[in-house]
Every structure is written in C-alpha cells, then in structure tokens.
Amino acid sequence: MKYDLILANVAKHITLTSDEIRYFISLLNFREVTRNECLLEAEETCSVINYVHAGVLRAYYLDKQGKESTIMFATADWWVTDMYCFLNQKPAMMHIEAIERSCILQLTKERLDQLFVEVPKFERFFRILMQNAYTREQLRTIQTLSLSAEARYTNFLKKYPQVAQQVTQRQIASYLGITPEFLSTIRKNKQKGSIS
Amino acid sequence: MKYDLILANVAKHITLTSDEIRYFISLLNFREVTRNECLLEAEETCSVINYVHAGVLRAYYLDKQGKESTIMFATADWWVTDMYCFLNQKPAMMHIEAIERSCILQLTKERLDQLFVEVPKFERFFRILMQNAYTREQLRTIQTLSLSAEARYTNFLKKYPQVAQQVTQRQIASYLGITPEFLSTIRKNKQKGSIS
DNA sequence: CGTCTATTTGAATGTACTCAAAAGCGGTGG
DNA sequence: CCACCGCTTTTGAGTACATTCAAATAGACG
Numbered sequence: 001m002k003y004d005l006i007l008a009n010v011a012k013h014i015t016l017t018s019d020e021i022r023y024f025i026s027l028l029n030f031r032e033v034t035r036n037e038c039l040l041e042a043e044e045t046c047s048v049i050n051y052v053h054a055g056v057l058r059a060y061y062l063d064k065q066g067k068e069s070t071i072m073f074a075t076a077d078w079w080v081t082d083m084y085c086f087l088n089q090k091p092a093m094m095h096i097e098a099i100e101r102s103c104i105l106q107l108t109k110e111r112l113d114q115l116f117v118e119v120p121k122f123e124r125f126f127r128i129l130m131q132n133a134y135t136r137e138q139l140r141t142i143q144t145l146s147l148s149a150e151a152r153y154t155n156f157l158k159k160y161p162q163v164a165q166q167v168t169q170r171q172i173a174s175y176l177g178i179t180p181e182f183l184s185t186i187r188k189n190k191q192k193g194s195i196s
Numbered sequence: 197m198k199y200d201l202i203l204a205n206v207a208k209h210i211t212l213t214s215d216e217i218r219y220f221i222s223l224l225n226f227r228e229v230t231r232n233e234c235l236l237e238a239e240e241t242c243s244v245i246n247y248v249h250a251g252v253l254r255a256y257y258l259d260k261q262g263k264e265s266t267i268m269f270a271t272a273d274w275w276v277t278d279m280y281c282f283l284n285q286k287p288a289m290m291h292i293e294a295i296e297r298s299c300i301l302q303l304t305k306e307r308l309d310q311l312f313v314e315v316p317k318f319e320r321f322f323r324i325l326m327q328n329a330y331t332r333e334q335l336r337t338i339q340t341l342s343l344s345a346e347a348r349y350t351n352f353l354k355k356y357p358q359v360a361q362q363v364t365q366r367q368i369a370s371y372l373g374i375t376p377e378f379l380s381t382i383r384k385n386k387q388k389g390s391i392s
Numbered sequence: 393c394g395t396c397t398a399t400t401t402g403a404a405t406g407t408a409c410t411c412a413a414a415a416g417c418g419g420t421g422g
Numbered sequence: 423c424c425a426c427c428g429c430t431t432t433t434g435a436g437t438a439c440a441t442t443c444a445a446a447t448a449g450a451c452g
Contacts, residue, residue, distance in 0.1 A: 069341035130326035
C-alpha cells in the first residue's frame with residue numbers, strides 16, 4: 001500500500017493512533033512524475049514539502065551564468081523541498097526535478113501547519129527531521145572546507161553508493177562543486193592508484 | 197537581568213506561562229568564559245547546548261594536518277553546540293572556543309529532553325530553531341558551490357557586519373575556506389576596485 | 393617596552409577551470 | 423531491432439585561481 005513507507009518513516013520518531021494516521025494520510029497528495037519532469041521551478045512559490053515514495057529527485061540552484069549547483073539528491077524515503085521558501089512562502093531559489101520516474105507524497109504548508117495544531121506530536125517529528133537535515137548539511141560544510149575534491153568524491157561514493165548509480169557524473173560533479181571534466185580526471189587518477 | 201535575552205529569544209516563537217518560565221530557567225546553567233577559553237574540545241562528549249548571552253564563540257573543525265575550518269561564529273543571542281554529537285552523545289568533532297570574554301547559558305541534553313516532556317511547546321521552539329539553522333546552512337552550501345572566494349567574502353561582510361569586526365581575518369578566511377594570505381589579496385583587490 | 397601573532401607581500405607551485413574535440417552511451421523513432 | 427541523434431564522458435592544451443613558503447611589516451597583549 002502506498003502509505004506504508006511514509007508511515008514507517010514517521011513511526012521511526014513518533015507513535016500515532018489509528019485516528020491520527022487516518023488524519024495524516026488525508027492531508028497527503030499523491031503525485032507521479034516522469035523522468036526529467038520538474039516539481040518546482042525557481043521563482044515559483046514553493047507550496048509543498050515532498051516525501052519520495054519511489055524514484056530520485058534532485059534539488060539544484062541555477063546561477064545567472066547558467067551553472068547548476070546540486071543541493072541534494074533525494075531517493076526513496078527522503079523528504080525534500082526548498083525549505084527556506086517553503087517555510088517563508090517566498091519565491092523559490094531552487095529547482096527540483098525528477099531524475100527518473102518517481103512517486104511523491106506532498107504536504108502543503110497550510111496542511112502542515114494544521115497538522116502541527118491537530119497532532120502536536122508532529123512538532124517533534126519535524127524537529128527531528130530538521131535536526132538530521134541540519135547536522136547532515138553541517139557535515140557537508142565541514143567536508144567542503146577541509147577536504148580536497150578527490151576526497152570529497154570518495155566520501156560521496158561511500159556515503160551514497162546507490163545514489164552514485166542513479167545519477168550522472170555531471171550531476172555528482174555539480175554536487176561536489178567541481179566541473180564534470182575535472183571529476184573525470186579524478187576518476188582516472190583513482191583507477192591508477194587502485195591498480196598498484 | 198541575565199535571563200531577559202534568552203526569554204525574549206524563546207518568546208519569538210512560543211508563549212510561556214510564568215511557571216513554565218521558572219521551570220525553564222531552573223534548567224539553565226550560567227557560565228562565564230574568558231578570551232580564548234575552550235568550551236568544548238574535540239573527542240570530549242558534547243553534553244550541552246549553549247546560548248550566547250554576551251560575547252562571541254567560534255566552532256571549528258581541526259583536521260589531522262592541523263588546518264582549522266570555522267563552522268560558525270556565534271554572537272550574542274545565538275545558540276551553538278556540536279549538534280550532531282550533542283544529539284547523539286558522541287565524541288565531538290568540533291572545538292568551540294570563546295573569541296572574547298563571554299557569558300553563556302547552558303542546557304544539558306538530559307535537561308533538554310526533560311524539557312520536551314514537561315513543556316512540549318519547546319518541541320516547537322527547537323523545531324523552528326533547527327529549521328532556521330538548516331536553511332542557513334543550506335544557503336551557505338549554495339554560496340560555497342556557486343560563488344567565487346571574493347563574492348563569498350563580500351557576502352560575509354554584508355550578512356555578518358558586526359562579526360567581521362569581532363574576529364580576525366585568519367578566522368574569516370577559515371570560515372570561507374581559503375588561506376589568510378589569499379584573503380589578504382582579495383581585500384587588496386577590492387580596495388583597488390572601489391577607488392576607481 | 394618587548395614579544396608574539398596577525399597581516400601583507402611576492403615568487404613559485406599546484407589545483408581546478410575553460411575551451412575544444414573525440415569517443416562512448418542511451419534513448420527514441422523508424 | 424537497429425541506427426541515429428543528442429547528451430555525457432573523456433582527453434588534452436592552455437589559463438586562471440588559490441596555495442605554499444618565506445620574509446617583512448604592522449598590531450595587540452601582557
């Protein structure tokens with residue numbers, strides 16, 4: 001059943017009654033997106049937070065020169081949105097697109113706020129979600145500051161081995177903050193190193 | 197009174213009764229630290245979250261080569277800790293030191309957990325705190341990926357003008373992920389630009 | 393006042409980028 | 423099912439950005 005995954009995700013941190021479960025599910029919208037379809041374009045208002053039931057999404061920033069910077073990949077069982085713009089209902093800075101055909105459960109800002117009032121346990125759930133997102137992001141900052149591009153790539157492969165299979169090298173490069181050409185060079189050098 | 201600031205900080209997001217205020221305050225420990233004093237050394241267990249009542253703290257990561265990477269500066273009215281290690285009660289990755297004489301209010305993990313049980317409103321407060329921390333950190337990631345060192349420096353000055361006055365250039369450089377020498381060069385070039 | 397550290401400056405080096413072209417791979421339509 | 427087209431990846435040469443090392447200067451603290 002299509003709500004199993006999301007309920008298990010919630011159950012990791014809070015315990016709901018069956019009424020609460022029914023209510024929570026009633027707030028969700030199911031959406032299917034095709035490969036390369038965009039869930040959010042920059043400048044649009046970001047009205048929903050997305051739970052990835054299946055597939056892979058990518059959030060990225062596009063600067064005036066047309067350079068993409070990948071902010072995050074979201075595979076099955078991840079939550080993703082342009083959080084700043086979602087919370088403040090401002091025009092989005094990011095784009096969010098489906099890398100492959102994906103199934104998404106969406107929760108609007110209004111309904112989330114309503115959920116916090118009706119089932120305050122969800123304050124706890126989202127606190128923990130935000131804590132995890134924050135510490136993950138901070139770890140990324142530390143690695144960006146302290147590690148070389150090659151070390152960051154090695155780390156990425158170790159931390160997200162399945163994501164590395166599902167996305168292109170160009171996209172990985174834009175996550176690491178390097179050019180696809182340079183990532184290619186790094187890969188060549190790593191191979192040489194591992195033969196000896 | 198030394199709890200005014202922290203209560204105003206809390207009041208920005210939740211409203212407490214006087215009993216709740218009294219209880220909250222009873223959980224806090226006041227601590228004064230001198231210039232250059234360390235609140236947390238890497239490998240120690242990070243047992244507290246710190247609210248900066250006055251002064252400036254700096255959280256940084258120190259790698260095996262001895263290079264410092266500044267994770268954040270915390271001035272008056274900021275919360276700071278090694279969040280990952282605080283939440284999971286793991287040995288700290290960061291160091292936290294006072295840049296100048298500072299007054300801190302500390303909350304242990306145990307007492308915070310207790311606070312969540314006794315006054316569930318604090319779940320909401322910390323959810324919002326974590327949301328803000330997360331979106332701030334994500335914005336930093338975007339800028340690190342998409343901007344040049346000079347643009348990042350300009351941005352830092354604009355975003356944290358008073359912090360820029362309170363810390364050394366070496367510390368700013370380690371926040372931006374560049375060497376102090378290169379920051380010096382950037383400053384020289386900026387001056388030239390602004391004369392013409 | 394002296395010492396210690398921060399900042400500046402410059403030269404040499406290394407890391408990562410740009411541009412261009414070739415090779416590889418995957419998806420789509422015929 | 424194959425062939426083509428478009429995009430991704432690789433490769434290489436030349437360049438720019440940022441680092442290292444060393445030394446001089448300037449500031450700050452005790």
